Each structure stands twice: as C-alpha cells, then as structure tokens.
Amino acid sequence: MSDLKQELKEKIITQLNLEDIAIDEIADNDSLFGDGLGLDSIDALELIVMLDKDYGIKLTDPKEGKKIFESIEVMANYITKHRTK
Amino acid sequence: MNKIYLSYNNIVSSLGFNSPTVVENIRKGVSGITLIEDENLFPTPFYASVINSNLIKEAFESLGSNDDYTRLEQIMIISLDKTLKESGVKLTDRVGLILSTTKGNIDTLDPKHPMPPERAYLGTLGHIVKNYFGFTTEPIVLSNACVSGVLAVSIAKRFIAQGTFDQVFIIASDVVSNFILSGFNSFQAMSSLPCKPYCKQRSGINIGEVAVSVLVSKDHDNLVPEAVEVLGEASCNDANHISGPSRTGEGLYRSIQSAFKEAKVGPQDMDYISAHGTATTFNDEMEAIALNRLGLDTVPLNSLKGYFGHTLGGSGLLETIIGMHSLYHSTLYSSLGFTELGVSQPINVITETTTKNLDYFLKTASGFGGCNTAAVFKKVQS
Amino acid sequence: MKVEQLKIKEYCSIFNNKVMLNEQLIFENQETDFSSFIKLAYKKLDTNYPKFFKMDDLSKLGFLAADILLKPISSDSERPKNIALAFSNSASSLETDRKHQNSIVDKENYFPSPAIFVYTLPNICLGEISIRHKLYSENSFFIFNHFNAGYLYDYATCLIKTGKADEVLCGWINRDADDYEAFLYLVSTEGSIAHNKEEIIKLYTRK
Structure with a gap:
C-alpha cells in the first residue's frame, strides 16, 4: 500500500507536470484539488485516463472522480479495491 | 462609418x-x-x-x-x-x-x-x-x-x-x-x-x-432579401480557465454588453437570441447566468445544436445565417431537444416554431481558451 | 484618435535559444533543446507561474514572450488593461496535434489525453495569457503561410481606432517540428517607434 502511494505521487507529479513540487511535499491526506495541490478540472480528467490506462479502472461519471481523487490515501484505497491490472 | x-x-x-x-x-x-x-x-x-x-x-x-x-x-x-x-x-x-x-x-x-x-x-x-x-x-x-x-x-x-x-x-x-x-x-x-x-x-x-x-x-445595392446589417460585435475573454467556462459568465457578459454599446441598442431591442447551447452542463449554465446578468432572460432563445450538433468552426456562422433567415421569414425556430429547463437562471427557450415579426437578433458563442463572441444584427428593410 | 499617432511601444522575440527585449539580449543558453531552454528562460526571468509547466510548447513560447512585455503593465494598477491579443503563425497547433494523433493510432493502446487535446487549438495560448494578466479583451488567432505585417497592422489599427482596445499585443508565435520562433510587439499610443508596416517588417526580420 505504501508502495502504491509512492507510485501515485510520482505519477501525479510527472503526468500532471507539477514540476516545482517534490514527492515528499505531498502528504497522504493532503487534498489534491482546491487549496491543496491546486489541481483543476483538466487534471481530474487526466487522472481518469490514468486510472484506466495503468490500473484498468473505467470511470464513466466524472463526478465519481471527485470523491476518489480527494487525497492520495483515498485514491490508493480505491485502486487497491478495484484494480484489474 | x-x-x-x-x-x-x-x-x-x-x-x-x-x-x-x-x-x-x-x-x-x-x-x-x-x-x-x-x-x-x-x-x-x-x-x-x-x-x-x-x-x-x-x-x-x-x-x-x-x-x-x-x-x-x-x-x-x-x-x-x-x-x-x-x-x-x-x-x-x-x-x-x-x-x-x-x-x-x-x-x-x-x-x-x-x-x-x-x-x-x-x-x-x-x-x-x-x-x-x-x-x-x-x-x-x-x-x-x-x-x-x-x-x-x-x-x-x-x-x-x-x-x-x-x-x-x-x-x-x-x-x-x-x-x-x-x-x-x-x-x-x-x-x-x-x-x-x-x-x-x-x-x-x-x-x-x-x-x-x-x-x-458594404455594398447596399447587392443584397439578398434575407440580408442583415452587422450593428455591433465584440469578443471578450473570460480570463478564468482554458477549458471550463467562467462560473459568472464574465467574458460572454462583457462581449454582449460591448456589442450592444457599438450597436447602440439594449436588451429591450432584441427580438431573438441565437445562443451557443452546446448541451454540456457547464456551458449552458454559464450562458444562462450571463444572459440574466444582462436582463435578457425573457428574450426568445434557441440553440441549433439539436439540428446540426456542434459544428465547431462552422457553428457560429451557420447559426448566424439561420438567424438571417429567421428574421426574413418572421419565424422563431424551436430549440430542438429541449423539454424541461435545466439551468439555474430563467431563460426563454423556444419550444415551438412560431411566427413573429423580428427586426433584431443577437448571436453568441463561447469556446475553449475562454473566448466568447457576441454580434447584433438588424433586418435590412426593403 | 489619429492613426499616425500609434506607436510600437516595445517588442520581444524568442528564437535560436535567445530571448530579446527590444534591442537587448535578456537570456541565452545554447546548450539545450527547446524544452529545457524555455524552462531555463522561465526561471531566469522570474516568471513564477506553476501552470507554465502544464502548457504545450506553443503556449509556453507565447506566454513567456507576452509575460516579458505585459508584466510591468499588469503589475501597475493605474494602467489601462484593455489590451487585445492578435497572434498569428503558420503551424497552428500542429506540434500538439501530432501528439494527440499518436495517442489514437493504436486501437489496443488508445488513451487520448485531455491535457494534450485541450492544447490542439492555437488560441489556448491567448487564453493562458488572458488568465495570467486578467485581460478580458479581444483575442484572435490567425494562420498565414508567412508573417503578414500588413494584416496585423490593419487589424491592430482598427481595434484601437474603433475603441475596442487601448493597446494591442500583436505578433507571430510558431512551433513546428524542430523549429520555434516568437516575435511579439505592443501597439500603443506611447512609444518611440512608428507603427507602420515597414517598421513591423524591419523589427521582425532584424531579430
């Protein structure tokens, strides 16, 4: 589980081009959107593609993403439960 | 001019x-x-x-x-x-x-x-x-x-x-x-x-x-019966987000306001609005907010996307041309696909094709990059 | 307002791994490719805007050149903010279009990226600049085979003359294959360079 969290942090930084943020600056419970990492609606769509491509999870309703992408902790739990690859 | x-x-x-x-x-x-x-x-x-x-x-x-x-x-x-x-x-x-x-x-x-x-x-x-x-x-x-x-x-x-x-x-x-x-x-x-x-x-x-x-x-002597005069136009950016429409409809609000100013008309002069209406949740909501801020909530309005889909670079001109014919035929065309109002602010969506004398119409569009455009047209009296 | 009073206030160009403001070289790094060069320039010029890293190459190029010219203006609250943007190029957003196309060729590995797709329009760059400098102004993106000073001159003049803008940031930003080039100039009522077609061509070709 902690490996997955680490992996997610790395992926978020590279795929969402958060060039000036280091892995250890993201805490497991930091909120990813809003005041936390400041991700926006395009980032949310990009995370939906990442779930599909890397973990075989298909989200059809973008609203679902809102809950799943709350923090690294929540994301990692969801992926562990639903991943198909 | x-x-x-x-x-x-x-x-x-x-x-x-x-x-x-x-x-x-x-x-x-x-x-x-x-x-x-x-x-x-x-x-x-x-x-x-x-x-x-x-x-x-x-x-x-x-x-x-x-x-x-x-x-x-x-x-x-x-x-x-x-x-x-x-x-x-x-x-x-x-x-x-x-x-x-x-x-x-x-x-x-x-x-x-x-x-x-x-x-x-x-x-x-x-x-x-x-x-x-x-x-x-x-x-x-x-x-x-x-x-x-x-x-x-x-x-x-x-x-x-x-x-x-x-x-x-x-x-x-x-x-x-x-x-x-x-x-x-x-x-x-x-x-x-x-x-x-x-x-x-x-x-x-x-x-x-x-x-x-x-x-x-600018040649007044070579006009078709459905010709219109371009009274005023403007294009203003939302300065908010590159894909999401502004929550306050800022750019569209400013575009319409500025087009009205050039045209020397007000909301009360508009007989019809040919709106953008892509049918995404956020776009349509944004338009309703902008139109309300301008007091355009009672003007008959349609989106023609229900007939043609979103035709991207063609859509704004397509809908302007239909607007010209709408004025010429004195007809408000039904906003196809619409049944029940689904935006938070009141707007007057045309539910049935009806005849009505029309002189002025407003065309609007919005798009990625935060861009918005509005133009006011007037029927050329023959 | 008289057309002959319009001036070119300042101009900026980015090409051959150099950033020029008016006649002055403000950054150069010959050791790197475009993607590293533009990031180094961003840092050197104290741009301080994390969303920069999310932009595609065309937006990075236009954003940085515009930022150099607009930063002093947008930080001054007394200045007029109705600055229109009229940009042009020959390759539209093709460099990013090719990336999106590559993501949809293989039906077994079909994962188009929304963060790439959104940049498959050249005017997104204008949106990025408008957001940064809070410009609720006219935006237009033209495509010409070659830099067209005549059309840009007429268009900027008309925007100012008809009161649609106080100033116009005009120019050419192009990114295609291994090539890139940015040349932006600010048309204003102030400045020392006359705003006419010959001057625009001179400034563009001198760089």
Missing part, C-alpha cells in the same frame, strides 16, 4: 446543400443528427450530424474539377461556389477571403488517410480555396476555437471598416474526424444520445459538420 451587411449565403449540411432547403427542414423540425457506426471515426456507435458522402461526391463532380481535394475542401468549395456565383462579385484586390476552421484537414494526420499529412497546414488549406476560385488577396485563416464562425464576421467587418477590403467572403467549416471525436470523448463531453441544449436531461454534445459561406459587404 459605412454600414456593413451579410448578404449572399449558403449552407452545405446533413439537412441540405443550400440555405432555403436547410431552413425549411428546421421549420419542419427535422434533425440532421443520426446514429453513426464507423470504426474509422470512433470505436463505438455515436450520434453526430454527418453529410452523406455520395451527395458530396455528386455535388463536387458537377463542378467539373479533376483535381484531388479532401472531404473538407470539397464541401468548402461546394458551399462557396454558389455564394460567389450568385453574388456576381468580381475577385479583385478589394475582395478578401476568410476561412474559419478549428482543425481544417486534421484527418490527413491519420496514417491511413490517402493525402499526405502536410495537407493539415491551415495556410495550405487557405491557398487551396484561394487558388480554386482565383482570389487575388492573401487568405486569412482564423482558428479561434468554437467562436471562430462569429468572430470571422467581426473580423471581416473590421477589415472592411479599416479599408483593407470592400467585400469579404467567409467560408466556415470543420469535418467530423477521429481526431475530434476522441478528444471530446476524453473530455467526457460527448452525449450518448442526441443532444438536449439547456434541458434538465442534457448530457453533453454531439459533433457535426457543415460548410457555410457568406458575403460580407
């Missing part, structure tokens, strides 16, 4: 290959949106408004050209040929050419496309159209997302006002492509059913294709 008019016009679409036929189909409530099954375009069946390829072939062959042209070039040429011939305008260095397109021949990037990928350069497309007809001035290609079609009218007007040209032909078009469909799908913006602008049950857009053309001119 000289008055500037929209005159000769043509629509090539899934609802017909000339403006009167298309307008008659709209009056009858016919939609050009159908379920398409074509794996070369999209892996699963999808709703879109696509022009019949055999009809394009037939219409293009009748023009007698032997050269190879892409699907987009063919519909552009078919559309503009009629507008140009009917207008009788001679192509001198006083006549400009504006192409409005978001993606041009983007389908030629596909390795399976018979044409080389270099065909995707928009400047090349401009020169292909220029050379086909023999324009003598350098073509202006405008690629400004989904406001391009309305903005092209503004830009034509500005170049005429500035004295660059006396008359400008605009051709506005995009085609349904794998490129566009896959992109909007990745944005989760596509509706799995025919689109329903402003409706509670709306769930996104359908893509469509058209090639529309118009003559913009």
Whole structure:
C-alpha cells in the first residue's frame, strides 16, 4: 500500500507536470484539488485516463472522480479495491 | 462609418446543400443528427450530424474539377461556389477571403488517410480555396476555437471598416474526424444520445459538420432579401480557465454588453437570441447566468445544436445565417431537444416554431481558451 | 484618435535559444533543446507561474514572450488593461496535434489525453495569457503561410481606432517540428517607434 502511494505521487507529479513540487511535499491526506495541490478540472480528467490506462479502472461519471481523487490515501484505497491490472 | 451587411449565403449540411432547403427542414423540425457506426471515426456507435458522402461526391463532380481535394475542401468549395456565383462579385484586390476552421484537414494526420499529412497546414488549406476560385488577396485563416464562425464576421467587418477590403467572403467549416471525436470523448463531453441544449436531461454534445459561406459587404445595392446589417460585435475573454467556462459568465457578459454599446441598442431591442447551447452542463449554465446578468432572460432563445450538433468552426456562422433567415421569414425556430429547463437562471427557450415579426437578433458563442463572441444584427428593410 | 499617432511601444522575440527585449539580449543558453531552454528562460526571468509547466510548447513560447512585455503593465494598477491579443503563425497547433494523433493510432493502446487535446487549438495560448494578466479583451488567432505585417497592422489599427482596445499585443508565435520562433510587439499610443508596416517588417526580420 505504501508502495502504491509512492507510485501515485510520482505519477501525479510527472503526468500532471507539477514540476516545482517534490514527492515528499505531498502528504497522504493532503487534498489534491482546491487549496491543496491546486489541481483543476483538466487534471481530474487526466487522472481518469490514468486510472484506466495503468490500473484498468473505467470511470464513466466524472463526478465519481471527485470523491476518489480527494487525497492520495483515498485514491490508493480505491485502486487497491478495484484494480484489474 | 459605412454600414456593413451579410448578404449572399449558403449552407452545405446533413439537412441540405443550400440555405432555403436547410431552413425549411428546421421549420419542419427535422434533425440532421443520426446514429453513426464507423470504426474509422470512433470505436463505438455515436450520434453526430454527418453529410452523406455520395451527395458530396455528386455535388463536387458537377463542378467539373479533376483535381484531388479532401472531404473538407470539397464541401468548402461546394458551399462557396454558389455564394460567389450568385453574388456576381468580381475577385479583385478589394475582395478578401476568410476561412474559419478549428482543425481544417486534421484527418490527413491519420496514417491511413490517402493525402499526405502536410495537407493539415491551415495556410495550405487557405491557398487551396484561394487558388480554386482565383482570389487575388492573401487568405486569412482564423482558428479561434468554437467562436471562430462569429468572430470571422467581426473580423471581416473590421477589415472592411479599416479599408483593407470592400467585400469579404467567409467560408466556415470543420469535418467530423477521429481526431475530434476522441478528444471530446476524453473530455467526457460527448452525449450518448442526441443532444438536449439547456434541458434538465442534457448530457453533453454531439459533433457535426457543415460548410457555410457568406458575403460580407458594404455594398447596399447587392443584397439578398434575407440580408442583415452587422450593428455591433465584440469578443471578450473570460480570463478564468482554458477549458471550463467562467462560473459568472464574465467574458460572454462583457462581449454582449460591448456589442450592444457599438450597436447602440439594449436588451429591450432584441427580438431573438441565437445562443451557443452546446448541451454540456457547464456551458449552458454559464450562458444562462450571463444572459440574466444582462436582463435578457425573457428574450426568445434557441440553440441549433439539436439540428446540426456542434459544428465547431462552422457553428457560429451557420447559426448566424439561420438567424438571417429567421428574421426574413418572421419565424422563431424551436430549440430542438429541449423539454424541461435545466439551468439555474430563467431563460426563454423556444419550444415551438412560431411566427413573429423580428427586426433584431443577437448571436453568441463561447469556446475553449475562454473566448466568447457576441454580434447584433438588424433586418435590412426593403 | 489619429492613426499616425500609434506607436510600437516595445517588442520581444524568442528564437535560436535567445530571448530579446527590444534591442537587448535578456537570456541565452545554447546548450539545450527547446524544452529545457524555455524552462531555463522561465526561471531566469522570474516568471513564477506553476501552470507554465502544464502548457504545450506553443503556449509556453507565447506566454513567456507576452509575460516579458505585459508584466510591468499588469503589475501597475493605474494602467489601462484593455489590451487585445492578435497572434498569428503558420503551424497552428500542429506540434500538439501530432501528439494527440499518436495517442489514437493504436486501437489496443488508445488513451487520448485531455491535457494534450485541450492544447490542439492555437488560441489556448491567448487564453493562458488572458488568465495570467486578467485581460478580458479581444483575442484572435490567425494562420498565414508567412508573417503578414500588413494584416496585423490593419487589424491592430482598427481595434484601437474603433475603441475596442487601448493597446494591442500583436505578433507571430510558431512551433513546428524542430523549429520555434516568437516575435511579439505592443501597439500603443506611447512609444518611440512608428507603427507602420515597414517598421513591423524591419523589427521582425532584424531579430
């Protein structure tokens, strides 16, 4: 589980081009959107593609993403439960 | 300053290959949106408004050209040929050419496309159209997302006002492509059913294709019966987000306000609004907010996306041309797909095609990059 | 307002791994490719805007050149903010279009990216600049085979003359294959360079 969290942090930084943020600056419970990492609606769509491509999870309703992408902790739990690859 | 008019016009679409036929189909409530099954375009069946390829072939062959042209070039040429011939305008260095397109021949990037990928350069497309007809001035290609079609009218007007040209032909078009469909799908913006602008049950857009053309001119003596005067226009950015519409409708609000100012009219003068209405949750909501801020909530309004889908670089001009015919026929056309208001602010969506005397209309559009455009048109009294 | 009073206030160009403001070289790094060069320039010029890293190459190029010219203006609250943007190029957003196209060729590995797709329109760059400098103004993106000083001159003049803008940021930003080039100039009522077609061509070709 902690490996997955680490992996997610790395992926978020590279795929969402958060060039000036280091892995250890993201805490497991930091909120990813809003005041936390400041991700926006395009980032949310990009995370939906990442779930599909890397973990075989298909989200059809973008609203679902809102809950799943709350923090690294929540994301990692969801992926562990639903991943198909 | 000289008055500037929209005159000769043509629509090539899934609802017909000339403006009167298309307008008659709209009056009858016919939609050009159908379920398409074509794996070369999209892996699963999808709703879109696509022009019949055999009809394009037939219409293009009748023009007698032997050269190879892409699907987009063919519909552009078919559309503009009629507008140009009917207008009788001679192509001198006083006549400009504006192409409005978001993606041009983007389908030629596909390795399976018979044409080389270099065909995707928009400047090349401009020169292909220029050379086909023999324009003598350098073509202006405008690629400004989904406001391009309305903005092209503004830009034509500005170049005429500035004295660059006396008359400008605009051709506005995009085609349904794998490129566009896959992109909007990745944005989760596509509706799995025919689109329903402003409706509670709306769930996104359908893509469509058209090639529309118009003559913009200061010549009062060469006008068609449905001609309109361009009274005022403006384009303002939201300065908020590159894909999400502003929550306050700021750019659209400012665009309309500024177009009204130039036109010296107010909300009370508007008889009809030809709105953008893509049928995404956020776009339609944003428009309702902007229109309310301006006191335009009671003016009859429609979105024509239910007939043609979102035709991207073509849409703004397509909808302007339908607006011209709407004024000429004194008819408000029903906003197809709408059943129950699904935006937080009141707007007056036209639910049934009705006759009414109309003198002024407002056209609006909004698009990626935070751009918005508004233009006010007035019927030319004969 | 008289047309002959319009001036070119300042201009900026980015090409051959150099950033020039008016006649002055403000950054150069010959050791790197475009993607590293533009990031180094961003840092050197104290741009301080994390969303920069999310932009495609065309937006990075236009954003940085615009930022150099607009930063002093947008930080001054007394200055007029109705600055229109009129940009042009020959390759539209093709460099990013090719990336999106590559993501949809293989049906077995079909994952188009929304963060790439959104940049497949050249005017997104204008949106990025408008957001940064809070410009609720006119935006137009033109495509020409070659830099067209005549059309840009007429268009900017008309925007100012008709009161649609107080100033116009005009120019050419192009990114295609291994090539890139940015040349932006600010048309204003102030400045020392005359705003006419010949001067625009001179400034563009001198760089």
